[in-house]
Amino acid sequence: MNSAILQTLCKAVIPLLLMTAIWFFLRGHNEPGGGFIAGLVFASAYVLYGLAFGPQAVRESMRLSPRTLMAFGLLLSVAAGLIGVFDHQAFLTGLWTEFETGFGKLKLGTPLLFDLGVMLVVIGAVNSILLELTEAGESNPQSQGEEAA
Amino acid sequence: MTAVHPLMVSLLTAGMLLAFRKNRWAMRLLSLAGGLVHLGISIQLFREPSGMLQLGSWPAPFGISFLADRFATMMVLVASIIGLAVLITSWIDVESREEKLGFHPMVHVLMTGVCGAFLTHDLFNLFVWFEVMLMASFVLLGLGEKRVQVSGALRYFALNLVSSLFFLSAVGLLYGWLGTLQMSDIAIRLAQTEERGLLLGIGALLFLAFAIKAALFPVFAWLPVSYPMPSFGVSALFAGLLTKVGVVAMVRFYCLLPADSTLQSFIIFAGLATMVVGVLCAIGQSTIRRILSFHIVSQVGYMVLALGLFNGLGLTACLFYLIHHILVKANLFLVGGIVHRIQGSEKVQECGGLASAYPWLAFLFWIPALSLAGLPPLSGFWAKLLVIRTGLDQGNFSAVGVALAVGLLTLLSMIKIWNEVFWKPLPERTEPPPSRRTLAILAAPSVALGLLTILLGVFAQTGIEWSDQAAQELRPQVVLLEEPAE
Amino acid sequence: MEVLLAILVGFLYAAGVYLMLRRSIVKLLFGLALLGNATNLLIFVAAGLQRGRPAFVPIGATEPKGPVADPLAQALILTAIVIGFGLLAFATVLTRRVYDLQQDDDLDALSGGEEDV
Numbered sequence: 001m002n003s004a005i006l007q008t009l010c011k012a013v014i015p016l017l018l019m020t021a022i023w024f025f026l027r028g029h030n031e032p033g034g035g036f037i038a039g040l041v042f043a044s045a046y047v048l049y050g051l052a053f054g055p056q057a058v059r060e061s062m063r064l065s066p067r068t069l070m071a072f073g074l075l076l077s078v079a080a081g082l083i084g085v086f087d088h089q090a091f092l093t094g095l096w097t098e099f100e101t102g103f104g105k106l107k108l109g110t111p112l113l114f115d116l117g118v119m120l121v122v123i124g125a126v127n128s129i130l131l132e133l134t135e136a137g138e139s140n141p142q143s144q145g146e147e148a149a
Numbered sequence: 150m151t152a153v154h155p156l157m158v159s160l161l162t163a164g165m166l167l168a169f170r171k172n173r174w175a176m177r178l179l180s181l182a183g184g185l186v187h188l189g190i191s192i193q194l195f196r197e198p199s200g201m202l203q204l205g206s207w208p209a210p211f212g213i214s215f216l217a218d219r220f221a222t223m224m225v226l227v228a229s230i231i232g233l234a235v236l237i238t239s240w241i242d243v244e245s246r247e248e249k250l251g252f253h254p255m256v257h258v259l260m261t262g263v264c265g266a267f268l269t270h271d272l273f274n275l276f277v278w279f280e281v282m283l284m285a286s287f288v289l290l291g292l293g294e295k296r297v298q299v300s301g302a303l304r305y306f307a308l309n310l311v312s313s314l315f316f317l318s319a320v321g322l323l324y325g326w327l328g329t330l331q332m333s334d335i336a337i338r339l340a341q342t343e344e345r346g347l348l349l350g351i352g353a354l355l356f357l358a359f360a361i362k363a364a365l366f367p368v369f370a371w372l373p374v375s376y377p378m379p380s381f382g383v384s385a386l387f388a389g390l391l392t393k394v395g396v397v398a399m400v401r402f403y404c405l406l407p408a409d410s411t412l413q414s415f416i417i418f419a420g421l422a423t424m425v426v427g428v429l430c431a432i433g434q435s436t437i438r439r440i441l442s443f444h445i446v447s448q449v450g451y452m453v454l455a456l457g458l459f460n461g462l463g464l465t466a467c468l469f470y471l472i473h474h475i476l477v478k479a480n481l482f483l484v485g486g487i488v489h490r491i492q493g494s495e496k497v498q499e500c501g502g503l504a505s506a507y508p509w510l511a512f513l514f515w516i517p518a519l520s521l522a523g524l525p526p527l528s529g530f531w532a533k534l535l536v537i538r539t540g541l542d543q544g545n546f547s548a549v550g551v552a553l554a555v556g557l558l559t560l561l562s563m564i565k566i567w568n569e570v571f572w573k574p575l576p577e578r579t580e581p582p583p584s585r586r587t588l589a590i591l592a593a594p595s596v597a598l599g600l601l602t603i604l605l606g607v608f609a610q611t612g613i614e615w616s617d618q619a620a621q622e623l624r625p626q627v628v629l630l631e632e633p634a635e
Numbered sequence: 636m637e638v639l640l641a642i643l644v645g646f647l648y649a650a651g652v653y654l655m656l657r658r659s660i661v662k663l664l665f666g667l668a669l670l671g672n673a674t675n676l677l678i679f680v681a682a683g684l685q686r687g688r689p690a691f692v693p694i695g696a697t698e699p700k701g702p703v704a705d706p707l708a709q710a711l712i713l714t715a716i717v718i719g720f721g722l723l724a725f726a727t728v729l730t731r732r733v734y735d736l737q738q739d740d741d742l743d744a745l746s747g748g749e750e751d752v
Contacts, residue, residue: 068168070167071168072164074163074164075161075164075165081157082157085157089206090203091151091153091204091205092204093205
């Protein structure tokens with residue numbers, strides 16, 4: 001698809017989508033949002049980009065291949081769960097720590113890491129499926145991945 | 150060791166394999182290392198079952214529970230052994246194209262799903278593990294390029310997804326009714342309820358879902374069209390583990406229910422029908438894996454029959470049968486893989502002469518084949534003996550008769566493979582035989598599984614004691630339930 | 636409201652089964668998607684409907700005000716949707732490959748030639 005309208009629109013909408021995704025991600029612990037939905041919104045930016053400029057452009061813009069992204073996400077999520085185990089608590093137990101920054105208290109915890117992992121897995125999975133379906137021609141390998149949410 | 154350790158190992162291995170998938174040998178070694186660690190943890194867990202674990206330290210029944218009791222740890226150990234065997238076979242058996250596409254990570258994801266389903270104590274979590282398993286097995290099935298492979302994968306997917314949706318519906322209804330999903334909690338609340346109709350409806354839905362997963366009589370059609378399609382290693386993995394997860398889920402759920410003679414006779418009937426239909430279908434098949442696939446169906450029938458008999462030794466027999474069957478069936482598929490490697494075909498008419506050319510292979514075949522048919526002193530004999538003994542104790546002579554007859558027909562089927570593949574003269578063939586190294590790698594897991602089968606036969610007392618212990622741990626819930634009803 | 640939703644669930648199940656029984660693979664996928672949606676709605680209805688009472692704890696408070704909707708049922712549905720989404724996406728990829736292989740989405744044509752393993 002080579003529509004000038006869509007391509008121009010993309011440049012305005014994609015930053016918005018990415019910011020929305022990050023906003024969803026950050027508010028996710030206590031309010032609606034979280035890693036999964038943030039990942040979906042983030043990936044939808046790629047979908048839009050792919051529709052406007054073609055799958056090749058998506059591949060180039062991603063730096064890491066979708067599967068590598070999924071791998072890192074998976075490892076990050078499991079690692080976030082493991083932190084609790086090293087603290088002699090059950091797997092996936094949430095641990096929190098507070099920092100005093102110049103602007104107020106910053107509360108960081110393992111659920112944030114877990115959510116980040118989920119987000120990466122979702123982005124990777126959606127993108128690998130997207131690329132799988134749009135890259136015609138070559139006989140394509142089965143894409144793969146698993147849901148971590 | 151806790152209940153989630155095996156799952157973490159599999160997941161971490163899968164993640165690392167996904168990240169470093171460029172180098173073939175690095176992938177193989179990493180995958181094997183993951184399998185070995187998994188086995189080590191499973192052995193440790195089996196020796197000291199760690200009991201209940203609340204994920205994320207959320208208290209029961211609100212958080213997700215994992216239960217590492219004797220039953221679950223036993224199954225995880227057996228699954229781990231099969232996984233390792235398949236990983237070794239895959240060095241030869243899986244094409245490099247499939248390895249690049251993610252064979253290794255998917256095997257570990259599959260192991261996560263299987264072990265998760267064994268260990269979880271929460272119905273919805275069981276659904277999630279089912280889906281993880283389905284996803285991984287679906288990708289493993291679809292790795293092939295041929296039309297039949299894709300066709301098998303599609304049918305496998307459709308039927309298993311429908312089964313999952315039945316399961317999910319039942320879980321939703323159960324939650325709406327009882328307000329809990331933790332298994333022990335469900336058992337306690339079911340004991341207090343009087344509404345048999347609702348229980349029967351939801352129970353039937355769950356039973357249907359598990360029946361599709363376990364490939365029971367009217368709903369087994371997906372199994373023989375999909376299992377013979379992928380590489381032999383993947384076939385062995387599926388044959389050993391996937392249907393058995395359905396049986397395990399059925400056992401777990403059945404132990405939560407109040408005793409009910411209607412349900413019991415229904416399960417016995419389903420088991421008997423599955424045994425007979427499966428074994429009869431197997432007789433007409435012409436490729437090794439299709440014959441063996443129908444025997445999975447038939448053997449699952451034995452387990453379900455034992456579950457239906459339940460009282461006395463019934464549950465023990467079911468659990469012992471599960472372990473025996475996983476080891477034997479995966480082994481038979483692996484032996485089939487060696488035959489295919491040597492002869493270039495798995496159609497029984499096109500094979501032959503292996504008994505004189507490869508006597509050791511004939512021996513490797515006989516161990517699981519005779520065990521499957523139930524000849525002493527192998528594990529299958531004790532498994533069948535337990536089932537038949539339970540049937541006799543409960544005066545269910547028709548079940549005993551069918552069990553004996555199906556055993557005989559199983560032997561007939563095994564003899565058919567023997568006659569065609571091993572005994573009759575070798576047809577004209579010009580292909581060079583595979584190298585010694587190839588055969589050694591392919592045979593090693595098979596030898597190990599064969600040894601385990603013999604050990605389980607010779608030291609059957611120990612195996613039965615373990616099963617009995619596991620059954621006793623599963624049973625208290627039922628005793629708890631029977632009291633208020635009386 | 637429960638009755639209406641129950642009827643809708645039944646209707647979705649019926650439509651899903653009907654689509655699954657057709658010969659086309661694409662319709663099979665649509666059927667599975669409908670079944671999945673029906674199941675999610677079923678959980679939603681079975682867990683009881685609560686209108687306008689999200690299960691949130693107001694900022695500063697330690698417990699929600701008054702009776703709220705059951706968040707667990709919604710969590711179950713969300714998880715089920717996620718899983719269903721993943722599975723259907725893979726099925727779509729597989730369907731695409733079926734189409735590449737035989738230029739047809741007829742299930743019957745696909746099942747021919749089972750013996751040439």
